[in-house]
Amino acid sequence: MRVALFATCLGDTLFPEAVKATAVLLTRLGQEVVFPPGQTCCGQMHVNTGYQADALPLVRNYTADFADESIDAVVAPSGSCVGSIRHQHEIVAERYGDRSLRERVERAGAKTYELSEFLVDVLGVTDVGARFPHRVTYHPTCHSLRMLRVGDKPLRLLEQVREIDLVELPRAEECCGFGGTFALKNSETSTAMLSDKMRAVTTTGAEFCSAGDSSCLMHIGGGLSRLRTGTGTVHLAEILASTEQRFRSEEEVSA
Amino acid sequence: MSSAFLGFPTPPPRAPYATGHLRGDQSFPEAAHTALDDTQQRRNLGKATATIRGKRDQVADELPDWEELRSAGSALKADVLARLPELLERFEREVTERGGVVHWARDADEANEIVTRLVADKDSDEVLKVKSMATQEIGLNEHLGSAGISPVETDLAELIVQLGADRPSHILVPAIHRNRAEIRDIFLREMPGVDPNLDDDPVRLAEEARKYLRSKFMSTRVAISGANFGVADTGTLSVVESEGNGRMCLTMPETLITVMGIEKLVPSFTDLEVFLQLLPRSSTGERMNPYTSMWTGVTEGDGPEEFHLVLLDNGRSATLADGVGREALQCIRCSACLNVCPVYERTGGKAYGSTYPGPIGAVLTPQLAGMHESRDDPNASLPYASSLCGACYDVCPVKIDIPSLLVELRHQHVEQSRYTAEAAMMRASSLAMSSAKRFTKAQRASRLGRVLGGADGRISALPPPLNAWTSARDLPAPPKRTFREWWDSEDGREAVRAARREAERGES
Amino acid sequence: MNARDVVLGRVRDALAAAPPEPVTVPREYRGGRESSGEQRLELLVDRLGEYRADVYRCSVAETASTVAEALGDARLVAVPGGLDASWTEEFTGRVEVDSAESPVRWLEDVDGVVTSSAVTCAETGTVFLDAAGDQGRRALTLVPDLHVCVVDLSSVVLGVPEAVGRLDPVRPTTMISGPSATSDIELDRVEGVHGPRTLRVVVRVDG
Numbered sequence: 001m002r003v004a005l006f007a008t009c010l011g012d013t014l015f016p017e018a019v020k021a022t023a024v025l026l027t028r029l030g031q032e033v034v035f036p037p038g039q040t041c042c043g044q045m046h047v048n049t050g051y052q053a054d055a056l057p058l059v060r061n062y063t064a065d066f067a068d069e070s071i072d073a074v075v076a077p078s079g080s081c082v083g084s085i086r087h088q089h090e091i092v093a094e095r096y097g098d099r100s101l102r103e104r105v106e107r108a109g110a111k112t113y114e115l116s117e118f119l120v121d122v123l124g125v126t127d128v129g130a131r132f133p134h135r136v137t138y139h140p141t142c143h144s145l146r147m148l149r150v151g152d153k154p155l156r157l158l159e160q161v162r163e164i165d166l167v168e169l170p171r172a173e174e175c176c177g178f179g180g181t182f183a184l185k186n187s188e189t190s191t192a193m194l195s196d197k198m199r200a201v202t203t204t205g206a207e208f209c210s211a212g213d214s215s216c217l218m219h220i221g222g223g224l225s226r227l228r229t230g231t232g233t234v235h236l237a238e239i240l241a242s243t244e245q246r247f248r249s250e251e252e253v254s255a
Numbered sequence: 256m257s258s259a260f261l262g263f264p265t266p267p268p269r270a271p272y273a274t275g276h277l278r279g280d281q282s283f284p285e286a287a288h289t290a291l292d293d294t295q296q297r298r299n300l301g302k303a304t305a306t307i308r309g310k311r312d313q314v315a316d317e318l319p320d321w322e323e324l325r326s327a328g329s330a331l332k333a334d335v336l337a338r339l340p341e342l343l344e345r346f347e348r349e350v351t352e353r354g355g356v357v358h359w360a361r362d363a364d365e366a367n368e369i370v371t372r373l374v375a376d377k378d379s380d381e382v383l384k385v386k387s388m389a390t391q392e393i394g395l396n397e398h399l400g401s402a403g404i405s406p407v408e409t410d411l412a413e414l415i416v417q418l419g420a421d422r423p424s425h426i427l428v429p430a431i432h433r434n435r436a437e438i439r440d441i442f443l444r445e446m447p448g449v450d451p452n453l454d455d456d457p458v459r460l461a462e463e464a465r466k467y468l469r470s471k472f473m474s475t476r477v478a479i480s481g482a483n484f485g486v487a488d489t490g491t492l493s494v495v496e497s498e499g500n501g502r503m504c505l506t507m508p509e510t511l512i513t514v515m516g517i518e519k520l521v522p523s524f525t526d527l528e529v530f531l532q533l534l535p536r537s538s539t540g541e542r543m544n545p546y547t548s549m550w551t552g553v554t555e556g557d558g559p560e561e562f563h564l565v566l567l568d569n570g571r572s573a574t575l576a577d578g579v580g581r582e583a584l585q586c587i588r589c590s591a592c593l594n595v596c597p598v599y600e601r602t603g604g605k606a607y608g609s610t611y612p613g614p615i616g617a618v619l620t621p622q623l624a625g626m627h628e629s630r631d632d633p634n635a636s637l638p639y640a641s642s643l644c645g646a647c648y649d650v651c652p653v654k655i656d657i658p659s660l661l662v663e664l665r666h667q668h669v670e671q672s673r674y675t676a677e678a679a680m681m682r683a684s685s686l687a688m689s690s691a692k693r694f695t696k697a698q699r700a701s702r703l704g705r706v707l708g709g710a711d712g713r714i715s716a717l718p719p720p721l722n723a724w725t726s727a728r729d730l731p732a733p734p735k736r737t738f739r740e741w742w743d744s745e746d747g748r749e750a751v752r753a754a755r756r757e758a759e760r761g762e763s
Numbered sequence: 764m765n766a767r768d769v770v771l772g773r774v775r776d777a778l779a780a781a782p783p784e785p786v787t788v789p790r791e792y793r794g795g796r797e798s799s800g801e802q803r804l805e806l807l808v809d810r811l812g813e814y815r816a817d818v819y820r821c822s823v824a825e826t827a828s829t830v831a832e833a834l835g836d837a838r839l840v841a842v843p844g845g846l847d848a849s850w851t852e853e854f855t856g857r858v859e860v861d862s863a864e865s866p867v868r869w870l871e872d873v874d875g876v877v878t879s880s881a882v883t884c885a886e887t888g889t890v891f892l893d894a895a896g897d898q899g900r901r902a903l904t905l906v907p908d909l910h911v912c913v914v915d916l917s918s919v920v921l922g923v924p925e926a927v928g929r930l931d932p933v934r935p936t937t938m939i940s941g942p943s944a945t946s947d948i949e950l951d952r953v954e955g956v957h958g959p960r961t962l963r964v965v966v967r968v969d970g
Contacts (some may be wrong), residue, residue: 265776267773302949306950307950319793323792327790330786330789331788333783333786334786337778337783337784340774340775343771343774344771347767358766359765359769359770360770361770365766410947411948411956428946428947428950430947430948431950435948435949458953460948461948461953461955472957473867489933491932497944497946497956498943498945498947498958499943499956499957502901502937505901506905507902517770517774525928528923528926528927528928529792531927541940542886542887542888543889545941545944545958546937546938546939546940546958547938548936548937549932549936549937551932551933551935554935556863557863557900557901557935568770573777576780576781578781578783581777581781581783
């Protein structure tokens with residue numbers, strides 16, 4: 001399949017390791033991975049903060065690259081961005097767009113997948129040949145869970161990883177308190193939610209908290225780092241792309 | 256102005272700005288600031304919401320047709336809204352034919368006046384009250400008080416709130432923020448004739464409330480209730496409760512006055528078969544609540560001789576005028592969304608400043624009462640009081656898509672607002688990300704942020720408004736290369752080539 | 764314009780502003796289920812037990828003795844005018860017939876009340892009273908502290924839809940699921956707030 005990578009603005013700019021891992025993993029699984037260079041951002045932040053008119057150019061830009069028929073599927077290592085593409089782009093297109101935009105939104109949205117969905121539902125794999133010799137707990141993230149309904153797909157993938165010590169996260173399905181601009185507008189409530197999530201993570205004794213969304217990991221990781229808990233974060237894609245030689249080391253060596 | 260009103264000369268008015276309890280005096284973040292520091296309340300709420308969540312999950316899961324019931328409930332309430340004029344007229348006719356008197360109230364002020372006049376006509380200076388959201392919403396108790404009439408709340412939790420000169424914090428259990436020791440103190444301080452040796456055993460506390468209210472049930476001539484459901488095709492009203500105080504108020508006094516929002520109809524009597532399954536399981540987590548009363552007009556020799564029904568608008572028609580937002584009017588006030596909301600669990604209900612707290616309150620309150628930007632309205636902060644986690648939508652028995660409604664109301668609020676610094680930032684970021692060329696330029700600029708990171712690449716302090724982030728969280732410094740730079744680099748190409756070789760090896 | 768016309772006008776205008784789609788209500792939930800008496804009995808007894816209501820099983824012939832047993836040490840018992848007088852024959856205390864003419868206050872001196880029932884839902888353990896002659900006015904089963912309610916197994920249905928289908932909307936109806944209760948204090952369930960503290964259900968298995 002010809003699979004286009006949607007890096008997401010956050011992944012491209014701040015968390016490139018998760019996107020690199022996605023590119024390498026999909027290639028290793030035999031897909032022809034392309035990166036349409038015109039891509040930028042899905043506009044989720046604008047829609048979720050109330051700025052739908054400002055999301056319109058971003059929706060248009062997304063469909064310009066990804067509605068193209070040469071692309072069989074779009075994969076993004078982010079549940080919330082895929083949720084926005086599949087559920088919010090049509091709201092913006094309905095309100096501000098013309099018929100052709102609505103059609104492109106529908107076409108692009110229908111073939112856009114979150115990573116674990118693509119692996120399990122489209123490629124039909126759960127064992128991607130990964131090895132990750134660490135104690136890991138998994139936070140399922142709200143939009144993957146309740147907007148995309150990915151269910152236990154990420155866990156089924158993680159269970160097949162060699163040498164991983166996967167521990168269950170207490171109250172896993174509860175929000176970490178990120179919520180985009182919620183973390184700024186209601187920063188104290190967000191912090192209260194974060195502190196409970198961090199307590200759940202640290203009680204597992206895990207070295208890493210993993211998730212399928214860099215934004216939630218930025219939040220949880222930002223708190224864990226501030227308190228010097230000694231627990232790190234790692235994107236699901238990075239675990240799945242890890243093999244005998246730790247994937248991250250390639251960048252460290254070359255940099 | 257929302258596009259929903261295009262071609263619509265005068266949208267129906269919202270609830271009056273200052274009457275009733277549809278607006279707090281602080282924005283949500285300000286109120287939350289205080290609430291988050293209340294350790295006792297945090298603990299009480301955490302325990303209570305966890306308990307009730309567990310019970311709800313159990314009794315919802317045991318029904319194999321729970322999803323089918325939700326679908327039916329959702330469609331029935333959507334049908335009510337779509338046919339509201341004809342159903343209201345039918346309902347009015349049926350109630351009247353069975354001996355009830357129907358009154359209509361445009362808003363809280365009018366409803367308060369109608370009820371107060373009805374009570375005064377009976378020469379009563381005391382009235383019994385069944386827990387009711389509608390009368391709380393319109394501030395009826397305060398209005399009665401100003402007319403020299405004492406309202407007596409008969410639901411235990413409402414009584415605790417009333418005696419404690421407090422405000423309710425939950426739709427179903429208004430005193431959820433209080434623990435037994437606090438309740439004992441309130442009773443000792445405020446309840447006439449209380450046993451001075453009262454301890455904090457809930458059985459003893461409930462017994463004191465029983466003693467205190469029993470004489471009132473026997474002697475008070477007027478009672479005021481709300482309604483859980485009004486059945487359009489039969490004129491039947493229903494109150495769902497647990498303690499029996501509702502049965503007392505609906506049965507013992509000579510006159511009954513019921514205040515009901517115009518959206519609380521169900522089309523036909525048979526449809527109660529859906530809601531009587533959805534409501535108790537969603538609200539108290541029981542298969543059925545202890546008592547449900549249904550009455551149609553007046554019955555000779557059984558219950559009140561006079562029955563008055565006040566049908567209340569108070570911003571409901573304004574909510575109905577919004578094709579998206581009207582979904583909030585499907586609410587049956589079960590409070591399941593409160594119990595699963597991570598924001599509610601930490602701030603409690605009073606932070607929302609409204610009779611309707613939690614996720615449903617955050618979408619219902621601003622629609623009933625408006626978000627008056629020009630007045631710095633606290634209600635304008637409510638649609639943002641959510642991380643959009645979606646837990647509320649999953650438990651809603653009538654499938655109200657609260658997260659989508661929150662997003663819609665945020666849009667409406669931005670449309671109504673003046674141009675702010677935030678709007679400028681959003682516009683700028685939209686512009687910067689509307690093409691890859693501008694985006695990559697912005698990415699290069701953001702790399703300047705690397706200097707903010709310490710030796711370990713952590714950013715721990717940022718200027719406003721981003722200091723709201725760094726007050727509790729670090730941020731990683733931007734990496735040396737963006738993903739697209741790596742992808743276009745020799746290392747990137749080599750990494751992909753290596754992966755392709757692995758794929759080919761795997762295939763051979 | 765009066766308030767009625769204003770409110771109805773607003774509602775019409777609101778719907779005209781954003782015309783709703785016509786709604787078809789999906790009715791795929793369970794209803795109209797057939798079940799054996801044994802199945803209903805077992806479910807009902809289980810559910811009543813969870814509400815901490817006391818359950819007595821008996822045959823029609825044993826009604827009087829079972830009712831007497833359920834009334835325990837009550838001394839003054841009230842019954843509705845239409846109740847089968849033979850049901851309280853073996854009760855040794857005083858039996859008074861309630862009527863709409865008696866002031867409700869007299870019920871405060873009553874220890875217990877015996878009534879029949881209209882329909883019962885097994886799945887939720889709910890007894891429906893519809894104020895018929897053998898059930899009396901609503902105050903009768905509300906004020907006294909003990910309610911002995913006789914339920915014939917033939918009037919027990921499986922679920923809520925089956926029960927609602929048997930009701931007459933015009934009659935004042937009270938649904939009872941266990942004794943009066945509150946969970947307002949730390950969500951701890953306390954039985955007996957304002958209604959009867961004790962509910963005893965006599966199920967006549969051949970009735």
